[in-house]
Amino acid sequence: MVDAVTGHCGVVELSTETAPGESAYADETDRQRGRFSSRRVFIMAAVGSAVGLGNIWRFPYVAYENGGGAFILPYLVALLTAGLPFLFFDYAIGHRFRGSGPLSFRRLSRKSEFIGWWQVMVCIIIAIYYAAIIAWAAQYTIYSPGKSWGADPESYFFGDFLNATATPEFGFDFVGGLTVPLIIVWLVVLVILAFGVQRGIGATSVVFIPLLLVMFVVLVVQALTLPGAFDGLNALFQPNWSALGDVDVWLAAYSQIFFSLSIGFGIMITYASYVGRHTDMTGSGAVAGMANSSFEVLAGIGVFSALGFMAQAAGNGVDQVASDGIGLAFIGFPAIISQAPAGGLIGVLFFGSLVLAGLTSLVSIVEVVISALRDKLGMSRIKATGLIVVPIAVISTVLFGTTTGLPILDTLDYFVNRFGVLLVAIASIIAVVWLIRATPMLQSHLNRYGSIRLGLWWKALIGFITPVVLLVMLVIDFVTTVDEGYEGYPGWLIGIFGWGMVVGIVAVAAVLAMLPWSPKTSLEPPPPELDEPVESPVGARQETQQ
Structure with a gap:
């Protein structure tokens, strides 16, 4: 992640030499913060962030429960009407204002900085528990050959x-x-992030994402050879067209798209700020979004092929063995591995895939926090990485390296995702689209080099459709949770790690927004004319094609 150039008080991440295909101009901010070496590396990093645990253990069950093959239709509609428009929205803010979430929002408008810190706080909480699941998957990768x-x-x-x-x-x-695997996970994350944007995040993504794809394709092929595999696929893809008349099915599609694309809580804003100025951001977003969705479908094929085998072996229907989340990963799949031919190989591939997908996502989550701290305090990469990763790792280990971690993890995941991510996403749209009215400027920025031209359709989707859908999801989740509670957990647990955390991250974000910025950080937005090519029109076109 460090591109080995010194700056402020330590290491900076961009060579003074102009990258191939970039304009001769590279401003001081880019030299200090770091940058992906190419559009391809950026796309790999974006895909690495989006493809996470939820793609593997959540999408297959959501599709199965919501119309099977018919679910593909609302899923694609959700991708095109909310997922990609919001992804472009995040890209535009980060790419235009060249900063972390807080700095980009601050450069957009002084009063919107708070939203960026809200996103940072959400990322801190998610990182704390996300690492624990990766550590479990790493242990189960080792356990798989011996079926421990x-x-x-x-x-x-x-x-x-x-x-x-x-x-x-x-x-x-x-x-x-x-405790031990959790510490190892955090050490790996520490090393990756200490190396910086290109040599850490970028290089890791370029290696891990192809490796993840190869491992999962092999897993799918192996699963398809199991007896009963096609019973599982039939259960997954048999369309229930009547489900399309159910509003809950459409909301499930929007929910899946929103939570699987890493949008709305600062990741894509941060990553987009590391991309060359003349990059085709809309084309890159379309590639990343389609890659994420393709992996989800691939995961569905692999998971339900294995569940079909499990159902046949137990003499049950697929509906009796289908599950998602932790139950699927650490209970359902071990049962499949124990009975399947070459079960040990399936286990290594499945849990190894969880580790790789989880690590690339965790790195992106923590980078949001590191980038914000560096911008706010003018710190070097190494110092900021240590100041962020070490405390988060300690808290993570204390909470989830003990016998009492599972209910806390479950509660944090439910409340922070639903009432943290959704709330801050809605707040960002209201602030940027309706209060600051920055949509025309963001649209113009993306259209300058984008291969997908944004027009009135994008303004309508990001200004109306997306926030309305998110608001409906939020209200339904809120009413359900207030009426029914969550998993029967006691009030103290819900109060501290549920509602208390939702309110707490907002309060801390407000305090962080009031702290002064480092004199080393310019709060002025980059001039719009810097986006114009400084070479000949031919050179500009070449940059656009990269």
């Missing part, structure tokens, strides 16, 4: 592996099998 979970994967996971307490509580009984 034995004949009862469920008892093993909750008992021998997590040593989970019978009732939700908070304690400091550490479990070595949880």
Whole structure:
């Protein structure tokens, strides 16, 4: 991640030499913050952020529960009417204003800086628990060849592996099998982020994403050879056209798209700020969005092929074995691995894929925080990485390296995603589109070099359709949670790690927005004319094609 050039008080991440295809101009901000070496590397990094745990263990079940093959229609509609428009929205802010979330919003309007810090706080909370799941997957990758979970994967996971307490509580009984891999995960993240934008994030993505694809394709091929595989595929893709008349099915499609594209909480704003000025951002966004969706469909094929085998082996229907989330990954798949031919290989491929997908996503989440700290305080990459990763890693280990971590993880994931990510996404649209009225400027910026031209359709989607859908999702989740609670967890757990966390991150964001910026950081937006090519028209066209 570090491109090995010194700046401020330490290492900076961009060579003073102009990258091939870039204009001769590279401003001081880019030299200090770092930059991806090419559009291809940026797309790889964006795909690495988007393709995460949810693609593998959430999409297949969501599709199955919401119309099977018929779900593809609302899914594509959601991608085209909300997912890609919001992705372009994030790209435009980061690419035009050349900063982290807080700095980009500050350069857009002084009063909108708070939104950027809200996104940063959401990322901190997600990072704290996301690392724990990656650590579990890493352990299960090692366990797979020997099938260490034995004949009862469920008892093993909750008992021998997590040593989970019978009732939700908070304690400091550490479990070595949880703590050690969690520390290793954070050390890997620390090293990647310390190397900087190109040599860390970019280089890791260029290696991990193709490797992830190869591993998952091999897993899918292996799963398709299992007895009963096509029963699983039939269960997944058999269309239930009547489901298209159910509003909940359409909301499920929008929810899946929104949470799987890494949009709305600062990641794509940060990544877009590391991209050359003359890059085709709309074309890049379309590639990243389609790649993410293609991987989800591939995951559905692999997961339901395996579930079909499991159902046949147990003499049950697929509906009786289908699940998602932690239950699918750490209970359902170990049961499949124990019975399947070449089960050990399937286990290594499946859990190894979770590790790779999770790591690239975790790196992007933590980079949002590091980038914001560097911009705010004018820090070097190395210093900011240490000041962010070490405390987050300690908190993560204390919470999830113990016997009491699972209910806390479950509660944080539910509340921060639904009432943190959704709220800040809606707030960003209201601020940028309706209060600051910056949509025409952002549209003009993306159209300067974009291969997909944004027009009235984009303004309508980002200004009306997307916020309305997000607001409906938010209200439904809020009413349901208030009426029914969550998973029967006690009030103290919901109060501290649920609603308390949702309110707390907003309060902390407000405080951070009031702190002064480093004199080293310019709060003035880059002049629009800097986006114009400084070479001949032929040179400009060549840059656009990259």
